[in-house]
């Protein structure tokens with residue numbers, strides 16, 4: 001699946017992949033301006049991948065037209081990464097990556113994010129004890 005995107009009648013990009021699982025083309029507006037962006041989740045050789053394309057900056061009163069087509073080639077993506085544990089985590093509840101308990105099962109949980117794992121207060125305490133033992 002592919003989407004051709006036209007701004008004021010001019011093709012600005014084709015976004016998609018032959019083995020699309022999920023594709024989005026979005027327009028976003030902030031105080032600084034507005035832009036168009038696209039990302040796709042797809043399959044390639046059994047791997048689940050995410051591609052995204054460079055943002056297209058929009059000016060006031062720009063007209064965007066999006067046309068679906070099911071064949072052809074996409075514009076070169078700017079980012080490609082394999083969907084792994086870090087990406088899936090965003091959809092899961094917060095858990096301690098060390099003991100796998102969630103925030104209702106531990107005294108306190110330092111939530112993880114895309115860059116670092118979550119850890120609970122009990123695992124932190126355990127680690128501190130282990131480190132203290134090593135120093136003695």
Ligand SMILES: [Zn+2]
Pocket residue numbers: 096097098099100101106119120121122123124
């Ligand atoms: Zn823990």
